[in-house]
Amino acid sequence: MEGNSSTVFDCNITHLRRIHNRAGNITPVENNIHIPFAVKRVYYLYDIPGGESRAAHGHKQLEQFIVAASGSFDICIDDGINKKIVQLNRPYLGIHIQPGIWRDLSNFSSGAICLVLASMLYTEDDYLREYESFKQYKKR
Numbered sequence: 672m673e674g675n676s677s678t679v680f681d682c683n684i685t686h687l688r689r690i691h692n693r694a695g696n697i698t699p700v701e702n703n704i705h706i707p708f709a710v711k712r713v714y715y716l717y718d719i720p721g722g723e724s725r726a727a728h729g730h731k732q733l734e735q736f737i738v739a740a741s742g743s744f745d746i747c748i749d750d751g752i753n754k755k756i757v758q759l760n761r762p763y764l765g766i767h768i769q770p771g772i773w774r775d776l777s778n779f780s781s782g783a784i785c786l787v788l789a790s791m792l793y794t795e796d797d798y799l800r801e802y803e804s805f806k807q808y809k810k811r
Contacts, residue, residue: 675731675809677769678750685736687763698763700788706736707767708790715740716776716785724777725785729799730770731808734790738765742783749773751809759785773805 690697702709743760799805
């Protein structure tokens with residue numbers, strides 16, 4: 672799907688597999704099986720002060736799969752017309768963010784860890800950092 676044609680309705684919550692063990696749980700995430708792309712980069716956000724928001728931007732080509740590895744936070748996704756707020760609060764739930772979607776993360780709980788699996792290596796040219804530029808990109 673071309674990035675500027677993506678909508679919030681293309682961004683789906685996925686229930687990942689949970690393997691229970693008396694010593695703890697494990698959730699596997701495999702390329703093109705549990706998530707619909709091959710992971711090229713992994714990063715995580717943590718120690719975010721209460722009341723702060725992060726990641727207000729969009730991408731032209733990058734796909735992301737975002738998981739609350741610990742704690743909880745909200746993701747507001749926006750396609751330039753529709754907006755939707757999704758709360759992530761379980762380490763076995765994730766959301767697939769399509770290219771061409773503006774996202775803003777907020778309401779981080781104490782100790783929250785936001786794990787991001789990305790389809791591309793970091794490329795500054797792929798970022799849409801200003802909301803007005805994002806809306807112009809979506810109109811093309």
